[in-house]
Amino acid sequence: MMDPGLTILTAMITPAVLISGAGAILMSTTTRVGRVTDRIKHYTDRFRALVEGDHLDGTLATAEKEMIMGQLEIHSQRSRMLLRAMTGLYVAISLFVLASVLIGARELTQGTTGVLPTVIAVLGSLSLAYATLMLSVEVRLSAKASRQEMNFMLRLGERYSQLYDETHSPSGQAAARPVR
Template identity: 50%
Template sequence: MITPAVLISGAATLLMSTSTRLGRATDRVRGLTERFKLLVGEAGQREPLAAEEKRMIIGQLPRLSRRTRYLQRALTAFYLAVALLVCTSILLGLSGLSSLDTGLIPVLTALLGSSFLAYGALLLSFEARLSARTTRAEMRFLERLGAHYASLYVQDAAEVTPEKVGST
């Protein structure tokens, strides 16, 4: 009965962190949606690299959609794992308290619960790769935006020559 309890505890930890990750991915979609709405407006279209940022957002949405699907499936797998592992504990308890012969059923439910736990963890690894990919895409855009603003400062500095500074 100890092994299912330890696995239940591990699954619960994964459930909490996965639920948090799903919330953050959902918030990210909402944030990008708001930013996109701003960029398609008149004021947003005048922002530097607005067209490029809109393309970046459009490119991120399918990845974010896949991420949320992975996270939802992982949550389902973890909930199923907990249910099966709890059933394993109940079956083992019933078997120990009574003359009820449960046979291989507790072993099979434990194996199935552990399998769902492994499947959920595998889904989280796929989601983590997608998360890293979207972060890298956003960082590339931010580097271009930074280069754009840096070039503006270089132009401003070039316009202020030593002769102009001395004449003021």
């Protein structure tokens, strides 16, 4: 026959493992929130500089402003997704802790809590699932933002490469660029 103390401990460990997993996800999500906040600040500062400054190439400045506005929209969506995920993770952790406490209390008091600890643990699992779904959406938004920024940087590189070729060609005209 199994030791009752061991049974209690075993029943309480399952929510504790889930708490640990949710906590690890929460820590990485907190880091991501900080990175999104930094990106938003960077783009806001860069946009302010573009609006206030004189620019040699107005077309590129306009394109950069448009790219920044698109980035700000994506990063604000990312921020909302991350906040939803964090809320889901905090709720999940709270529910797992509550389930663990109820399991322990039931065993210590020889009371009956019925299916309440199980229902609470299932709700915690659903909250954890919701949070990971939000994180998967946020990852896709992050990839979209990176693609847009890279596309702009490629356009910028092409433009400045063309300006360099025009400035440094012997006849003052654009030098023939090798075909790749």
